[in-house]
Amino acid sequence: MRAPVIECDCLSVDLGGVRVVDGLTLRVGEGDFLALVGPNGGGKTTLLRVILGLERFSAGSVKVFGGLPGSSPGRIGYVPQRLFFDREFPISVRDLVLMGRLSKKKLFQHYNRPDREKVDEAVCMVGLERLIERRIGDLSGGELQRALIARALAGEPELLLLDEPTASIDPQMKTIIYDLIEKLKERLTIVLVTHDTALIGRYVTKIATLNVTLELHEPNSVFPNP
Amino acid sequence: MLQDIFAFEFMRNALLAALLSSIACGIIGTYVVVKKIGFISGGIAHTAFGGIGVGYYLGINPLLGVIPFSLAAAVAIGLLSKKAKVAEDTAIGTFWAVGMAVGVICIGLKPGYAPDLFSYLFGNILTVPSFDLWMILLLDLLILAVVWILSKEFLAISFDEEYAAVSGLKTMALYLLMLCLIALTVVVMMRVVGIVMVIALLTIPAAIARMVSRSLPGMMVRAVLLSAFFSICGLWLSFLLDVASGATIILVAGFCFLLAHAWRFFRLSPGAPGLS
Numbered sequence: 001m002r003a004p005v006i007e008c009d010c011l012s013v014d015l016g017g018v019r020v021v022d023g024l025t026l027r028v029g030e031g032d033f034l035a036l037v038g039p040n041g042g043g044k045t046t047l048l049r050v051i052l053g054l055e056r057f058s059a060g061s062v063k064v065f066g067g068l069p070g071s072s073p074g075r076i077g078y079v080p081q082r083l084f085f086d087r088e089f090p091i092s093v094r095d096l097v098l099m100g101r102l103s104k105k106k107l108f109q110h111y112n113r114p115d116r117e118k119v120d121e122a123v124c125m126v127g128l129e130r131l132i133e134r135r136i137g138d139l140s141g142g143e144l145q146r147a148l149i150a151r152a153l154a155g156e157p158e159l160l161l162l163d164e165p166t167a168s169i170d171p172q173m174k175t176i177i178y179d180l181i182e183k184l185k186e187r188l189t190i191v192l193v194t195h196d197t198a199l200i201g202r203y204v205t206k207i208a209t210l211n212v213t214l215e216l217h218e219p220n221s222v223f224p225n226p
Numbered sequence: 227m228l229q230d231i232f233a234f235e236f237m238r239n240a241l242l243a244a245l246l247s248s249i250a251c252g253i254i255g256t257y258v259v260v261k262k263i264g265f266i267s268g269g270i271a272h273t274a275f276g277g278i279g280v281g282y283y284l285g286i287n288p289l290l291g292v293i294p295f296s297l298a299a300a301v302a303i304g305l306l307s308k309k310a311k312v313a314e315d316t317a318i319g320t321f322w323a324v325g326m327a328v329g330v331i332c333i334g335l336k337p338g339y340a341p342d343l344f345s346y347l348f349g350n351i352l353t354v355p356s357f358d359l360w361m362i363l364l365l366d367l368l369i370l371a372v373v374w375i376l377s378k379e380f381l382a383i384s385f386d387e388e389y390a391a392v393s394g395l396k397t398m399a400l401y402l403l404m405l406c407l408i409a410l411t412v413v414v415m416m417r418v419v420g421i422v423m424v425i426a427l428l429t430i431p432a433a434i435a436r437m438v439s440r441s442l443p444g445m446m447v448r449a450v451l452l453s454a455f456f457s458i459c460g461l462w463l464s465f466l467l468d469v470a471s472g473a474t475i476i477l478v479a480g481f482c483f484l485l486a487h488a489w490r491f492f493r494l495s496p497g498a499p500g501l502s
Contacts, residue, residue: 054391054392070392073392080388080389085385085386086260086262086385089260090260090439090441090442090444091381091385091440091441091442092440092441095381095441095442096385098378099378099381099393102378102393102395103392103394105378107379107395108376110377110378111378133440135440155393
């Protein structure tokens, strides 16, 4: 049996007095590719935030790499929703991706040559090498999304958490992003929050629907391949 | 013409104060603008007036009173706005007014007329004593050192605080430290434009710099230069026209801000893409 990466047991989360996740039990093993689907407000993003240690839970238990959430930042890559960023912020793709090295650095330590090499690798991986000096405000939605994935990859994570990476992106770009994720699943454990139920069936190893409570499915049973 | 002006020692001191304060102003102003914490900074600046009053009441240099007071205000406002169940703007507004009230009471308690208080509120760059210049230089060096050491952390919490937290940074501590640097910058600039107008000079140069910058360090350098330019222009105009220096500096900055936006508006209006 593969080593567990995420283990949630009877997990409940309350936000402002409302129960958004109730009695969730979930196990993600090394190399798994889990897709989390479900309606807006169903608790998908909240579950990711709990796993990252950003949100407290009210009952049950969560272990990430065998420890408390938030205790192993260097092993997790996080791709938040792209819509939340200030696109006027004066930062280039290179500096944005460099931020992915934060978890590997100590306080006061400046970035060095190995960090910059990892950034170049990650940027090549997502195919943005021509745009590396560009200001993020001048990227398209899909390009910014790939830059955020590169940032997560630059930290050499073992677990990758993606929050709706294809929301409001044109269909062609969606395929590019899914092909990229497909490449990554060979060496990473992935949890993906998405609405693209039609597209993901052929990529993932597990699908779970989350609407306050969680239901686990075999990928091909719910969303058969076309 | 210029020789005439700098024949006076007070003008030389004024010029030095303008240049030195521009360093802190451009660097910290950049964080204020990109992190959108202008209102918090205004709150810290006005709360600092309480420190002036306390310093004046105790009979010490008001700068010595204002430094601990404004640092405490920065930490308190930061904690209250993030941790307590108080709306952020309520917390800031309360400190803003309470700090001013403390200042007014302390000054009232001290017998006699307080002639130079006006200069703390509205700035008077023409009366900067040498001691204050040294203090400004020292604070500049301190701010530069902290920003250099923590550049990657400050960039991270400015751009994406949540990602910084996920990466294992102590974001709250870093945020409070940033607010403390803002407090020190307020102290540095108090002599130049005064507490009431600090916030304009803190944000305008950085806001203009952001329009043409691709990185935070680039924006800082431009903001420092712009701030120095506004201060010197304002100083020179105030000398020529014999009007208040702090207010003139602010008017120059405000005018340039409008000009920059007008330029951008007309440049971009034919449907051109964003700035590179």
